[in-house]
Amino acid sequence: MPERIIVPFGPQHPVLPEPIHVDLVLEDEKVVEAIPSIGYIHRGLEQLVQKREYTEYVYVAERICGICSFIHALCYSQGIEHIMKIEVPDRARYLRTIWSECSRLHSHLLWLGLFADSMGFENLFMRSWQLRESVLDVLEDTTGGRVIQGTCKVGGVRRDIGQEKLDEMHRELDPFEQKCRDLGDVFLNDETVKYRLRGLGVITKDEAYALGAAGPTARGSGVAMDHRETGYAAYGDLGFKPVVETAGDCYARCAVRVKEVYASIDIIRRAIEEMPEGPIDVKVKGTPDGEYFSRAEQPRGEVVHYLRGDGSKHLARARIRTPTLANIPPLVKMLPGAQLADVPVVVLSIDPCISCTER
Protein backbone atom coordinates (compact mmCIF):
# COMPACT_ATOMS: atom_id res chain seq x y z
CA MET A 1 0.00 0.00 0.00
CA PRO A 2 1.41 3.43 -0.91
CA GLU A 3 2.31 5.76 1.90
CA ARG A 4 -0.32 8.30 2.88
CA ILE A 5 0.56 11.98 2.91
CA ILE A 6 -1.52 14.98 3.87
CA VAL A 7 -1.47 18.05 1.64
CA PRO A 8 -2.92 21.21 3.19
CA PHE A 9 -5.03 23.20 0.69
CA GLY A 10 -5.64 26.79 1.78
CA PRO A 11 -6.72 29.01 3.44
CA GLN A 12 -4.84 31.39 1.14
CA HIS A 13 -4.44 29.72 -2.25
CA PRO A 14 -4.57 30.68 -5.90
CA VAL A 15 -7.81 29.00 -6.99
CA LEU A 16 -10.49 30.69 -4.97
CA PRO A 17 -10.52 34.29 -3.85
CA GLU A 18 -11.99 33.11 -0.57
CA PRO A 19 -10.30 31.23 2.25
CA ILE A 20 -11.22 27.63 2.93
CA HIS A 21 -8.92 24.98 4.28
CA VAL A 22 -9.03 21.35 3.18
CA ASP A 23 -6.63 18.67 4.36
CA LEU A 24 -6.22 16.29 1.43
CA VAL A 25 -5.11 12.80 2.37
CA LEU A 26 -3.26 11.40 -0.64
CA GLU A 27 -2.01 8.03 -1.77
CA ASP A 28 0.48 8.98 -4.46
CA GLU A 29 -1.52 11.39 -6.63
CA LYS A 30 -4.93 10.09 -5.64
CA VAL A 31 -7.11 11.73 -3.00
CA VAL A 32 -8.44 9.20 -0.50
CA GLU A 33 -9.97 11.56 2.01
CA ALA A 34 -10.74 15.27 2.29
CA ILE A 35 -11.14 16.96 5.67
CA PRO A 36 -12.50 20.51 5.43
CA SER A 37 -12.13 23.13 8.13
CA ILE A 38 -13.88 26.47 7.97
CA GLY A 39 -14.15 29.60 10.08
CA TYR A 40 -11.67 32.02 8.51
CA ILE A 41 -14.31 34.59 7.68
CA HIS A 42 -16.85 33.97 10.41
CA ARG A 43 -18.18 37.34 11.54
CA GLY A 44 -21.21 36.52 13.67
CA LEU A 45 -23.92 38.16 11.60
CA GLU A 46 -26.80 36.20 13.10
CA GLN A 47 -26.32 37.84 16.48
CA LEU A 48 -26.27 41.26 14.85
CA VAL A 49 -30.10 41.12 14.60
CA GLN A 50 -30.14 42.00 18.28
CA LYS A 51 -28.21 45.20 17.64
CA ARG A 52 -29.83 46.42 14.41
CA GLU A 53 -33.46 47.32 13.92
CA TYR A 54 -35.37 44.83 11.81
CA THR A 55 -35.67 47.29 8.91
CA GLU A 56 -31.93 48.05 8.99
CA TYR A 57 -30.89 44.42 9.09
CA VAL A 58 -31.83 44.10 5.40
CA TYR A 59 -28.54 45.81 4.58
CA VAL A 60 -26.59 43.48 6.86
CA ALA A 61 -28.37 40.50 5.29
CA GLU A 62 -27.29 41.82 1.90
CA ARG A 63 -23.68 41.79 3.08
CA ILE A 64 -23.73 38.16 4.19
CA CYS A 65 -22.37 37.59 0.72
CA GLY A 66 -21.47 40.05 -2.00
CA ILE A 67 -22.46 37.71 -4.83
CA CYS A 68 -25.85 36.49 -3.61
CA SER A 69 -26.48 39.92 -2.05
CA PHE A 70 -29.88 40.75 -3.51
CA ILE A 71 -31.38 37.32 -2.85
CA HIS A 72 -30.28 37.38 0.81
CA ALA A 73 -32.03 40.74 1.24
CA LEU A 74 -35.07 39.38 -0.59
CA CYS A 75 -35.24 36.25 1.55
CA TYR A 76 -34.94 38.23 4.77
CA SER A 77 -37.54 40.80 3.67
CA GLN A 78 -39.98 38.06 2.67
CA GLY A 79 -39.60 36.50 6.11
CA ILE A 80 -40.36 39.76 7.92
CA GLU A 81 -43.24 40.50 5.54
CA HIS A 82 -44.73 37.09 6.28
CA ILE A 83 -44.46 37.56 10.06
CA MET A 84 -45.98 41.05 9.86
CA LYS A 85 -48.57 40.00 7.22
CA ILE A 86 -47.51 42.69 4.76
CA GLU A 87 -48.83 42.36 1.21
CA VAL A 88 -46.13 43.44 -1.26
CA PRO A 89 -47.36 45.32 -4.38
CA ASP A 90 -47.25 43.39 -7.67
CA ARG A 91 -44.76 45.71 -9.33
CA ALA A 92 -42.34 45.23 -6.42
CA ARG A 93 -42.62 41.45 -6.79
CA TYR A 94 -41.75 41.69 -10.48
CA LEU A 95 -38.87 44.09 -9.87
CA ARG A 96 -37.52 41.74 -7.21
CA THR A 97 -37.67 38.91 -9.70
CA ILE A 98 -35.77 40.89 -12.33
CA TRP A 99 -33.03 41.84 -9.87
CA SER A 100 -32.86 38.29 -8.49
CA GLU A 101 -32.33 36.92 -11.98
CA CYS A 102 -29.74 39.60 -12.78
CA SER A 103 -27.90 38.47 -9.61
CA ARG A 104 -28.12 34.88 -10.75
CA LEU A 105 -26.83 35.82 -14.21
CA HIS A 106 -23.82 37.68 -12.87
CA SER A 107 -23.13 34.95 -10.31
CA HIS A 108 -23.29 32.15 -12.88
CA LEU A 109 -21.14 34.05 -15.39
CA LEU A 110 -18.66 34.72 -12.58
CA TRP A 111 -18.64 31.06 -11.67
CA LEU A 112 -18.24 29.95 -15.30
CA GLY A 113 -15.21 32.22 -15.52
CA LEU A 114 -13.64 30.93 -12.31
CA PHE A 115 -14.38 27.37 -13.37
CA ALA A 116 -12.65 27.94 -16.71
CA ASP A 117 -9.73 29.44 -14.77
CA SER A 118 -9.53 26.33 -12.58
CA MET A 119 -9.28 24.23 -15.75
CA GLY A 120 -6.52 26.49 -17.03
CA PHE A 121 -8.73 27.92 -19.79
CA GLU A 122 -7.77 31.60 -19.32
CA ASN A 123 -9.37 32.85 -22.52
CA LEU A 124 -12.77 31.48 -21.51
CA PHE A 125 -12.36 33.04 -18.05
CA MET A 126 -11.87 36.47 -19.60
CA ARG A 127 -14.78 36.05 -21.99
CA SER A 128 -17.16 35.02 -19.21
CA TRP A 129 -16.21 38.01 -17.11
CA GLN A 130 -16.50 40.32 -20.09
CA LEU A 131 -20.12 39.21 -20.54
CA ARG A 132 -20.72 39.56 -16.81
CA GLU A 133 -19.82 43.25 -16.98
CA SER A 134 -22.88 43.96 -19.15
CA VAL A 135 -25.10 42.45 -16.41
CA LEU A 136 -23.34 44.60 -13.82
CA ASP A 137 -23.93 47.66 -16.01
CA VAL A 138 -27.67 46.96 -15.93
CA LEU A 139 -27.58 46.47 -12.14
CA GLU A 140 -25.64 49.69 -11.69
CA ASP A 141 -27.99 51.59 -13.98
CA THR A 142 -31.12 50.39 -12.21
CA THR A 143 -29.98 50.19 -8.57
CA GLY A 144 -26.84 52.31 -8.26
CA GLY A 145 -24.65 49.46 -7.04
CA ARG A 146 -22.67 46.88 -8.95
CA VAL A 147 -22.52 44.03 -6.46
CA ILE A 148 -24.32 45.36 -3.38
CA GLN A 149 -27.59 46.80 -4.60
CA GLY A 150 -29.45 48.00 -1.50
CA THR A 151 -32.78 48.22 -3.31
CA CYS A 152 -34.76 45.56 -1.47
CA LYS A 153 -36.51 46.61 1.71
CA VAL A 154 -39.22 45.33 4.01
CA GLY A 155 -42.50 46.12 2.26
CA GLY A 156 -41.26 46.38 -1.30
CA VAL A 157 -38.36 47.86 -3.20
CA ARG A 158 -36.62 51.20 -2.94
CA ARG A 159 -36.35 52.10 -6.62
CA ASP A 160 -38.47 51.70 -9.70
CA ILE A 161 -37.23 50.96 -13.21
CA GLY A 162 -38.71 53.39 -15.73
CA GLN A 163 -40.48 52.13 -18.85
CA GLU A 164 -37.75 53.54 -21.07
CA LYS A 165 -35.07 51.53 -19.25
CA LEU A 166 -37.24 48.40 -19.28
CA ASP A 167 -37.64 48.72 -23.05
CA GLU A 168 -33.90 49.19 -23.45
CA MET A 169 -33.21 46.11 -21.31
CA HIS A 170 -35.70 44.11 -23.37
CA ARG A 171 -34.02 45.17 -26.62
CA GLU A 172 -30.59 44.20 -25.32
CA LEU A 173 -31.66 40.76 -24.11
CA ASP A 174 -31.58 39.12 -27.56
CA PRO A 175 -28.00 40.09 -28.49
CA PHE A 176 -26.94 39.30 -24.91
CA GLU A 177 -28.53 35.86 -25.08
CA GLN A 178 -26.73 35.18 -28.36
CA LYS A 179 -23.39 36.01 -26.73
CA CYS A 180 -24.25 33.77 -23.75
CA ARG A 181 -25.14 30.94 -26.11
CA ASP A 182 -21.82 31.33 -27.93
CA LEU A 183 -20.04 31.17 -24.58
CA GLY A 184 -22.14 28.27 -23.30
CA ASP A 185 -21.42 26.39 -26.51
CA VAL A 186 -17.73 26.24 -25.53
CA PHE A 187 -18.53 24.90 -22.06
CA LEU A 188 -20.96 22.32 -23.37
CA ASN A 189 -19.35 21.18 -26.63
CA ASP A 190 -15.62 21.83 -26.50
CA GLU A 191 -13.71 18.53 -26.58
CA THR A 192 -10.99 19.60 -24.13
CA VAL A 193 -13.55 20.87 -21.62
CA LYS A 194 -15.52 17.63 -21.91
CA TYR A 195 -12.35 15.59 -21.52
CA ARG A 196 -11.46 17.48 -18.38
CA LEU A 197 -14.90 17.40 -16.74
CA ARG A 198 -16.67 14.18 -17.73
CA GLY A 199 -16.74 11.53 -15.01
CA LEU A 200 -14.98 13.78 -12.52
CA GLY A 201 -16.32 14.20 -8.97
CA VAL A 202 -19.35 12.00 -9.51
CA ILE A 203 -22.16 11.97 -6.98
CA THR A 204 -25.28 9.90 -7.57
CA LYS A 205 -28.85 11.07 -7.21
CA ASP A 206 -29.41 9.11 -3.98
CA GLU A 207 -26.15 10.30 -2.44
CA ALA A 208 -26.87 13.92 -3.38
CA TYR A 209 -30.32 13.66 -1.81
CA ALA A 210 -29.13 11.87 1.32
CA LEU A 211 -26.29 14.32 1.91
CA GLY A 212 -28.63 17.27 1.50
CA ALA A 213 -27.08 18.81 -1.62
CA ALA A 214 -28.67 22.06 -2.77
CA GLY A 215 -29.02 24.00 -6.00
CA PRO A 216 -27.05 23.11 -9.14
CA THR A 217 -25.08 20.49 -7.19
CA ALA A 218 -28.32 18.58 -6.53
CA ARG A 219 -29.80 19.32 -9.95
CA GLY A 220 -26.64 18.12 -11.68
CA SER A 221 -27.29 14.72 -10.08
CA GLY A 222 -30.91 14.58 -11.18
CA VAL A 223 -32.61 15.88 -8.04
CA ALA A 224 -35.23 18.25 -9.51
CA MET A 225 -35.29 20.67 -6.62
CA ASP A 226 -35.49 24.40 -7.21
CA HIS A 227 -37.13 26.68 -4.72
CA ARG A 228 -38.31 29.05 -7.45
CA GLU A 229 -40.94 26.42 -8.24
CA THR A 230 -42.82 27.35 -5.08
CA GLY A 231 -43.57 30.69 -6.71
CA TYR A 232 -42.21 33.33 -4.35
CA ALA A 233 -41.82 36.89 -5.70
CA ALA A 234 -43.22 36.72 -9.26
CA TYR A 235 -42.04 33.21 -10.13
CA GLY A 236 -45.55 31.87 -9.50
CA ASP A 237 -47.01 34.14 -12.19
CA LEU A 238 -44.20 33.60 -14.67
CA GLY A 239 -44.07 29.82 -14.43
CA PHE A 240 -40.82 28.01 -13.97
CA LYS A 241 -39.24 24.63 -14.65
CA PRO A 242 -35.95 23.60 -13.00
CA VAL A 243 -32.95 22.71 -15.16
CA VAL A 244 -31.87 19.14 -14.45
CA GLU A 245 -28.93 16.99 -15.60
CA THR A 246 -28.45 13.39 -14.53
CA ALA A 247 -24.75 12.48 -14.83
CA GLY A 248 -23.76 13.95 -11.44
CA ASP A 249 -20.21 14.83 -12.56
CA CYS A 250 -18.49 18.21 -12.92
CA TYR A 251 -19.69 18.45 -16.54
CA ALA A 252 -23.33 18.03 -15.45
CA ARG A 253 -23.03 20.71 -12.77
CA CYS A 254 -21.46 23.03 -15.33
CA ALA A 255 -24.21 22.25 -17.85
CA VAL A 256 -26.92 23.05 -15.27
CA ARG A 257 -25.45 26.49 -14.70
CA VAL A 258 -24.98 27.21 -18.41
CA LYS A 259 -28.62 26.32 -19.06
CA GLU A 260 -29.76 28.34 -16.03
CA VAL A 261 -28.15 31.39 -17.62
CA TYR A 262 -30.48 30.91 -20.62
CA ALA A 263 -33.44 30.30 -18.27
CA SER A 264 -32.70 33.48 -16.30
CA ILE A 265 -32.62 35.56 -19.49
CA ASP A 266 -36.00 34.09 -20.40
CA ILE A 267 -37.48 34.90 -16.96
CA ILE A 268 -36.22 38.51 -17.17
CA ARG A 269 -37.70 38.85 -20.66
CA ARG A 270 -41.14 37.63 -19.54
CA ALA A 271 -41.03 39.69 -16.33
CA ILE A 272 -40.38 42.86 -18.36
CA GLU A 273 -43.20 41.99 -20.78
CA GLU A 274 -45.72 41.32 -18.01
CA MET A 275 -44.60 44.08 -15.64
CA PRO A 276 -47.70 45.42 -13.85
CA GLU A 277 -48.24 49.11 -13.11
CA GLY A 278 -48.66 50.43 -9.59
CA PRO A 279 -46.81 51.33 -6.43
CA ILE A 280 -43.47 49.74 -5.54
CA ASP A 281 -43.75 49.65 -1.74
CA VAL A 282 -46.17 49.77 1.17
CA LYS A 283 -45.70 51.61 4.43
CA VAL A 284 -44.46 49.34 7.20
CA LYS A 285 -45.91 49.91 10.66
CA GLY A 286 -45.43 48.00 13.89
CA THR A 287 -42.87 45.40 14.85
CA PRO A 288 -42.53 41.71 13.99
CA ASP A 289 -43.96 39.26 16.52
CA GLY A 290 -43.77 35.62 15.53
CA GLU A 291 -41.48 33.30 13.63
CA TYR A 292 -41.05 32.12 10.06
CA PHE A 293 -38.76 30.00 7.90
CA SER A 294 -38.19 32.11 4.81
CA ARG A 295 -36.71 30.33 1.80
CA ALA A 296 -35.41 31.47 -1.57
CA GLU A 297 -33.34 30.05 -4.40
CA GLN A 298 -29.87 31.51 -4.65
CA PRO A 299 -27.48 30.89 -7.55
CA ARG A 300 -25.88 28.22 -5.34
CA GLY A 301 -29.06 26.63 -4.04
CA GLU A 302 -31.72 27.09 -1.45
CA VAL A 303 -31.13 29.59 1.36
CA VAL A 304 -33.15 29.49 4.58
CA HIS A 305 -33.60 32.46 6.88
CA TYR A 306 -35.25 31.53 10.17
CA LEU A 307 -36.48 34.71 11.84
CA ARG A 308 -38.10 35.13 15.24
CA GLY A 309 -39.42 38.45 16.53
CA ASP A 310 -40.70 39.14 20.04
CA GLY A 311 -42.63 42.33 19.35
CA SER A 312 -39.67 44.65 19.83
CA LYS A 313 -37.89 46.46 17.00
CA HIS A 314 -35.00 44.04 17.23
CA LEU A 315 -35.44 40.40 16.24
CA ALA A 316 -34.80 37.86 18.97
CA ARG A 317 -33.08 35.30 16.73
CA ALA A 318 -32.02 34.77 13.15
CA ARG A 319 -30.62 31.55 11.77
CA ILE A 320 -29.32 31.47 8.23
CA ARG A 321 -28.64 28.19 6.42
CA THR A 322 -26.81 28.87 3.21
CA PRO A 323 -26.46 26.56 0.19
CA THR A 324 -22.68 26.15 0.33
CA LEU A 325 -22.89 24.77 3.86
CA ALA A 326 -25.31 22.15 2.53
CA ASN A 327 -22.95 21.41 -0.37
CA ILE A 328 -19.82 20.73 1.70
CA PRO A 329 -20.82 17.15 2.70
CA PRO A 330 -21.39 16.25 -1.00
CA LEU A 331 -18.00 17.85 -1.81
CA VAL A 332 -16.28 15.67 0.79
CA LYS A 333 -17.93 12.70 -0.94
CA MET A 334 -16.82 13.84 -4.42
CA LEU A 335 -13.15 14.39 -3.72
CA PRO A 336 -11.92 10.86 -2.89
CA GLY A 337 -10.75 9.19 -6.09
CA ALA A 338 -9.84 12.43 -7.83
CA GLN A 339 -6.27 13.26 -8.85
CA LEU A 340 -4.61 16.05 -6.87
CA ALA A 341 -4.49 18.20 -10.03
CA ASP A 342 -8.27 17.91 -10.38
CA VAL A 343 -9.02 19.05 -6.82
CA PRO A 344 -9.47 22.75 -7.74
CA VAL A 345 -11.97 21.81 -10.46
CA VAL A 346 -13.97 19.55 -8.13
CA VAL A 347 -13.96 22.10 -5.30
CA LEU A 348 -15.17 24.82 -7.66
CA SER A 349 -17.86 22.61 -9.16
CA ILE A 350 -20.08 23.12 -6.08
CA ASP A 351 -19.62 26.90 -6.51
CA PRO A 352 -18.38 27.41 -2.96
CA CYS A 353 -19.29 30.72 -1.38
CA ILE A 354 -17.44 30.85 1.90
CA SER A 355 -18.76 34.24 3.04
CA CYS A 356 -22.25 32.77 2.92
CA THR A 357 -21.19 29.58 4.68
CA GLU A 358 -19.50 31.23 7.60
CA ARG A 359 -21.64 34.35 7.88
Place this chain on the structure above:
Amino acid sequence: MSTMAFLKRSPWILHYDASSCNGCDIEVLACLTPLYDVERFGIINTGNPKHADILLITGGINAQNREVVENIYEQIPEPKVVIAVGVCAATGGVFRECYNIVGGIDKVIPVDVYVPGCAARPEQIIDGVVTALSILEEKRGKMTGAARTKEEARHAEQAGEST
Protein backbone atom coordinates in the same frame (compact mmCIF):
# COMPACT_ATOMS: atom_id res chain seq x y z
CA MET B 1 -0.69 59.76 -14.56
CA SER B 2 2.42 60.94 -12.80
CA THR B 3 2.89 57.54 -11.18
CA MET B 4 2.47 55.67 -14.42
CA ALA B 5 5.00 57.92 -16.14
CA PHE B 6 7.86 56.59 -14.04
CA LEU B 7 6.56 53.08 -13.44
CA LYS B 8 9.54 50.96 -14.33
CA ARG B 9 8.56 47.67 -12.73
CA SER B 10 5.62 45.30 -12.90
CA PRO B 11 4.16 45.16 -9.40
CA TRP B 12 2.61 41.85 -8.42
CA ILE B 13 -0.34 41.74 -6.08
CA LEU B 14 -1.32 39.17 -3.50
CA HIS B 15 -5.00 39.26 -2.71
CA TYR B 16 -6.30 37.85 0.57
CA ASP B 17 -9.90 37.81 1.74
CA ALA B 18 -9.76 38.33 5.51
CA SER B 19 -13.45 38.34 6.44
CA SER B 20 -15.05 40.20 3.61
CA CYS B 21 -18.53 39.58 2.20
CA ASN B 22 -17.03 38.76 -1.23
CA GLY B 23 -18.27 41.99 -2.74
CA CYS B 24 -14.86 43.68 -2.77
CA ASP B 25 -13.15 40.43 -3.76
CA ILE B 26 -15.09 39.99 -6.96
CA GLU B 27 -14.46 43.65 -7.73
CA VAL B 28 -10.72 43.03 -7.27
CA LEU B 29 -11.02 40.15 -9.73
CA ALA B 30 -13.07 42.35 -12.07
CA CYS B 31 -10.05 44.69 -12.26
CA LEU B 32 -8.15 41.90 -13.99
CA THR B 33 -10.76 41.18 -16.64
CA PRO B 34 -11.22 42.81 -20.04
CA LEU B 35 -13.16 45.95 -19.06
CA TYR B 36 -10.57 47.26 -16.57
CA ASP B 37 -7.61 45.03 -17.45
CA VAL B 38 -4.84 46.10 -15.06
CA GLU B 39 -2.60 43.44 -16.54
CA ARG B 40 -1.81 45.87 -19.36
CA PHE B 41 0.21 47.81 -16.76
CA GLY B 42 2.07 44.65 -15.81
CA ILE B 43 0.04 44.30 -12.61
CA ILE B 44 -0.49 40.61 -11.97
CA ASN B 45 -2.46 38.81 -9.28
CA THR B 46 -0.24 36.14 -7.78
CA GLY B 47 -1.01 33.43 -5.25
CA ASN B 48 2.51 33.31 -3.84
CA PRO B 49 3.49 35.78 -1.10
CA LYS B 50 7.18 35.48 -2.00
CA HIS B 51 6.42 36.86 -5.47
CA ALA B 52 4.31 39.78 -4.31
CA ASP B 53 5.07 43.48 -3.88
CA ILE B 54 1.62 44.59 -2.82
CA LEU B 55 -0.63 42.90 -0.27
CA LEU B 56 -4.26 43.71 -1.00
CA ILE B 57 -6.63 42.72 1.79
CA THR B 58 -10.42 42.88 1.93
CA GLY B 59 -12.51 42.47 5.07
CA GLY B 60 -11.71 42.84 8.74
CA ILE B 61 -9.65 40.85 11.19
CA ASN B 62 -11.25 38.05 13.21
CA ALA B 63 -9.92 35.59 15.76
CA GLN B 64 -9.00 32.91 13.26
CA ASN B 65 -7.51 34.83 10.34
CA ARG B 66 -5.27 37.08 12.44
CA GLU B 67 -2.33 34.68 12.26
CA VAL B 68 -2.88 34.01 8.55
CA VAL B 69 -2.70 37.73 7.76
CA GLU B 70 0.45 38.18 9.87
CA ASN B 71 2.02 35.13 8.27
CA ILE B 72 1.34 36.33 4.71
CA TYR B 73 2.65 39.81 5.54
CA GLU B 74 5.85 38.37 7.00
CA GLN B 75 6.44 36.24 3.92
CA ILE B 76 6.31 39.15 1.45
CA PRO B 77 9.82 40.54 0.84
CA GLU B 78 10.67 44.21 1.45
CA PRO B 79 9.78 46.71 0.15
CA LYS B 80 6.07 45.98 0.44
CA VAL B 81 2.87 47.99 0.53
CA VAL B 82 -0.43 47.01 2.16
CA ILE B 83 -3.76 48.13 0.68
CA ALA B 84 -6.94 47.75 2.75
CA VAL B 85 -9.87 47.55 0.33
CA GLY B 86 -13.36 48.42 1.52
CA VAL B 87 -14.68 49.87 4.75
CA CYS B 88 -14.48 46.50 6.55
CA ALA B 89 -10.73 46.41 5.99
CA ALA B 90 -10.45 49.98 7.24
CA THR B 91 -12.57 49.82 10.38
CA GLY B 92 -14.68 46.66 10.40
CA GLY B 93 -17.44 48.56 8.59
CA VAL B 94 -20.93 47.15 8.75
CA PHE B 95 -19.59 44.16 10.72
CA ARG B 96 -17.74 46.15 13.40
CA GLU B 97 -20.23 45.26 16.13
CA CYS B 98 -20.07 41.54 15.44
CA TYR B 99 -18.63 39.49 18.29
CA ASN B 100 -16.01 37.87 16.10
CA ILE B 101 -14.63 41.00 14.44
CA VAL B 102 -11.59 42.64 15.99
CA GLY B 103 -11.52 45.60 13.61
CA GLY B 104 -9.66 46.80 10.53
CA ILE B 105 -6.48 45.34 9.07
CA ASP B 106 -4.35 47.96 10.82
CA LYS B 107 -5.00 46.19 14.13
CA VAL B 108 -2.51 43.56 13.01
CA ILE B 109 -0.24 44.90 10.28
CA PRO B 110 0.65 48.42 9.08
CA VAL B 111 -1.58 49.66 6.25
CA ASP B 112 -0.35 52.16 3.64
CA VAL B 113 -3.43 52.77 1.51
CA TYR B 114 -7.12 52.68 2.47
CA VAL B 115 -9.66 52.26 -0.33
CA PRO B 116 -13.17 53.29 0.80
CA GLY B 117 -16.45 51.85 -0.42
CA CYS B 118 -18.90 49.07 0.32
CA ALA B 119 -18.30 47.42 -2.03
CA ALA B 120 -15.28 49.32 -3.38
CA ARG B 121 -15.64 49.97 -7.10
CA PRO B 122 -12.99 48.72 -9.54
CA GLU B 123 -12.02 52.31 -10.41
CA GLN B 124 -11.38 53.02 -6.73
CA ILE B 125 -9.35 49.84 -6.32
CA ILE B 126 -7.19 50.70 -9.34
CA ASP B 127 -6.73 54.20 -7.94
CA GLY B 128 -5.63 52.64 -4.63
CA VAL B 129 -3.12 50.40 -6.40
CA VAL B 130 -1.70 53.35 -8.37
CA THR B 131 -1.28 55.26 -5.09
CA ALA B 132 0.41 52.20 -3.62
CA LEU B 133 2.87 52.12 -6.52
CA SER B 134 4.26 55.55 -5.69
CA ILE B 135 4.57 54.51 -2.02
CA LEU B 136 6.35 51.34 -3.16
CA GLU B 137 8.84 53.37 -5.22
CA GLU B 138 9.36 55.70 -2.26
CA LYS B 139 10.03 52.77 0.06
CA ARG B 140 12.40 51.25 -2.45
CA GLY B 141 14.29 54.55 -2.61
CA LYS B 142 14.54 54.70 1.17
CA MET B 143 15.89 51.18 1.38
CA THR B 144 19.45 52.19 1.94
CA GLY B 145 22.08 51.22 4.45
CA ALA B 146 21.10 48.55 6.91
CA ALA B 147 17.75 47.60 5.33
CA ARG B 148 19.23 47.23 1.85
CA THR B 149 22.20 45.25 3.15
CA LYS B 150 19.85 42.99 5.08
CA GLU B 151 17.61 42.43 2.07
CA GLU B 152 20.59 41.76 -0.20
CA ALA B 153 22.01 39.33 2.35
CA ARG B 154 18.65 37.55 2.44
CA HIS B 155 18.59 37.30 -1.36
CA ALA B 156 22.13 35.97 -1.37
CA GLU B 157 21.23 33.43 1.30
CA GLN B 158 18.19 32.27 -0.68
CA ALA B 159 20.23 32.07 -3.87
CA GLY B 160 22.75 29.98 -1.95
CA GLU B 161 20.01 27.65 -0.74
CA SER B 162 18.55 27.12 -4.18
CA THR B 163 21.81 26.19 -5.85
